Amino acid sequence: MELARFLHGSPDSRTAGTTIAHGRGYEALSTAFFLGRRRAVFTRLARLSGARPGDRVLDVGCGTGYLTRAVAEAVTGSGSVLGIDPSGDAVAHARRLAAGLANCTFADGIAEDLDAEDGTYDVVVTSLVIHHLPEQVHERAVAEMMRVLRPGGRVLVADFRPPSGRIARHLVGAVTGPAMEHNPVHLLEPLVRRAGFGQVVAGDLPWIRYVQGMKPEHAR
Template identity: 30%
Template sequence: MNYPGRLDRRIRALLNRPATVVDGYLDVMGGARVPQTTGQRVMGSTVLPMIYERLWRPVLFWGFTARNTAQEDRRKLRLLGIQPGDTVLDVACGPGNTTRSLVEQVGPDGIAIGVDSSASMLAQAVRETAPDSPVGYVRGDAVDLPFDDGTFDAISCYGALYLMDDPLGSLRDMIRVLKPGGRIAILTTCARGPAHVRQVEVAASRLAPLRLFDVDEITDALRDAGLVEVTRNVSAASQTVGGRRPETS
C-alpha cells in the first residue's frame, strides 16, 4: 500500500529528512532503533496492535482515567482548539486511534500526522485508516521528531509519555515543533496523595514498565519551556495537561 500522491507530498514537505514508504507509512528511521522500556516492547508487539483499539484501550482507559474515551476526546479537542486547515501532530500514536479522532477538526484542507517508533503499531494504524482520509503516519523517534521548529498548529500525546525512555526529552521536542500560538494536550499518569508518598512512588516507578509522574512535573515542564495557559485536570491515576506556546512579538 502506498499513500495517495497528494498526501505523500504534503507529509514529505513537512519532514526535515528523507523517508521511504513501508507498509503504507513513511519511515525516516530505517534500521535505527530507539531505547525501549518494557512497556514499549509490550506495546510494539505483533499481537497488541490488533486488539488495542477494540479491547485493550477501552478497558485500560476506564481504569486509568475514570472516564470513557468519548469524554476524554472532548476534553482533548477543547485543549487543542484545532481549526479547519490546521496541521496537527499526534506523538507516539500507536495504532492511530487518537490521530484519527482529529480528522473532522482538521478537515480536508488540514492534515493529522501520527508518529511512532513501532513498525507493528504503524502498520495497524494504516490498516485502520480510510485511504482518502487526511491522515498519515511517520515512523520516527519521539525525542528527535523529524520536523523543523514551529511546524504544527497543535500536538497531542495521549497515553504514551509514561512509556518512553526519555519522556521529558520528548516533551521538549514536541514544544520545539509547535508553532507560536499552537496548543499541546497530554494525557499521562499522575501520582496522588501526600508529597512524601508521591516522591517514593515516582522514584520507584522509574524501575517499572510505566513511569509515574508527580502532580506538578508535567505542568512545571511546560511552564519552564515558556508555555502559557497551562492547565491540568486530574482524574483517577491520570492527568490531562494542556498549554499554549505564546505568539512571537
C-alpha cells in the same frame, strides 16, 4: 507478571522508550481498559487540544491512532493530522483503522528526535506516551514538541492518572505494570512549564491528567 507485558516490543536502538509490539492487542486492551468511556475521553482531549479546521497537527506516540482520528475530525478536511510512533505494528494497525480518512496519516518516528522542521505544526498532541519514556528523556521529548510548533501553537500532553484508592491502583498495576500504577502525573505540568510553554492549564478527565500549553508568540 502484569497482563499487558505481552504487548511490549523488543528494544529499539533509537529509543529507551517502551514500544508496543501488537497494535491489535493494544487496541483491544485499551478499549476494555476505558470501560466504555474511551470515545468520550478522547473526544474531550481532541477538543482540549485546541485544534481547529485547517490546522496541521502532530500526534506523538500515536499507537493505533485513536486520538489521531479524533483530532482529524476536529481539523476537518482542510486540515491534517500526522501520527508518529516507533512501533511498526501499531502504525500499520493505525493505518487500517483510519482507512478512508484522507486527512489522517501515520509514519515511523520517535518523540525525542522529531522528523520535522521548526515551526511546522499548529498543534502537537500526545496521549499515554510520557510514562512509556524513561524520565531522563521527558524534557527532550517536550522540547522537541515545542520546537516543531509555530509561535502561538498549542500543545496537549495527556497521560494516565492512577486511581487514588490503593486497591484500584494495585489492580491497574496487575494489568498494566508499575509505570502506570505509580505514574507521577503531577510532574507533567512542571515539565510543560519548564519547556517554556505559556498559558499552562492542567486538568483531569476519567483516567487522564492533561496539560495544555501555548508556545509564546515571540519564541522562535
